[in-house]
Amino acid sequence: MSRKSPKSATSSGQYVPHPRYGSSPRPSGVKISETDLRLGFWRLHGDTLFPETALIADTSKQNFSIYPRKYYVDALRSCRRCHRPFIFFAKEQRYWFETLRFFVDADCVHCPDCRRESRTVQRRLRRYSDLFAKNEPSRKELMFLVDDGTYLLAHGVLKNLSNLGSVKNRAMKDISEYPGIACLAEAIKAARHVQSEA
Ligand SMILES: [Zn+2]
Incomplete structure (x- = not known):
């Protein structure tokens, strides 16, 4: 070196x-x-x-x-x-x-960037898991679920697309006006495509 x-x-x-x-x-x-x-x-x-x-x-x-x-x-x-x-x-x-x-x-x-990112992933994964298990999440919590799901899917942390699909459906029912749902739907579509290619 x-x-x-x-x-x-x-x-x-x-x-x-x-x-x-x-x-x-x-x-x-x-x-x-x-x-x-x-x-x-x-x-x-x-x-x-x-x-x-x-x-x-x-x-x-x-x-x-x-x-x-x-x-x-x-x-x-x-x-x-x-x-x-x-x-x-x-x-x-x-x-x-x-x-x-x-x-x-x-x-x-x-590096510091990657360490920060992995801390963020851990924090959002904990929140996602907690909220996913809730029977009646509030509107705010549903928004977190949608955003965390999108983020964690994009980072390769979540792989179960049917769970994410159920989050999307819950959100469409209760907070249909939330723009984050479209991002989640896109991310799921892209991931399905990748999984079908594999
Ligand atoms: Zn790095």
Whole structure:
């Protein structure tokens, strides 16, 4: 893996931005050599690092079995889902391993965008499942069911088209004026087409 200088990398704006830490390495003022950083945690072996961002870890707050992380350092990653590059920030690592106390071997494999999207999917799936089970959803809840169903179908999370069809029919009966129904109907039609091709 070739290491690009942080400067050229940031000026081209090629990293997926993090909502709190941005999209460029954050120099810390702490001077630790790249060799020491790599010796400080075996897992950093293959990563591109930005040594000027290093932070000294408080290993007493970490959750580890044999080897703690001695340092945190901004590391360049490639998202496992969308394959775009992003930075796993030293400050974020400190938050993960000292505040949240994730096990020190936990790795960050998805970019901030994909992590946010999967949180949204989980949240909407929970709401959809709760409302789907309700006998008499309110008008507002029916709208959520329609919109969540459309979203989750588009993200490949829901596959049962007859359940979604029943949501659509319920909505047509009770909130027929709601424009979201047309989107759901379209999404179901497209998914049927894909399933019949498969
Ligand atoms: Zn991604």
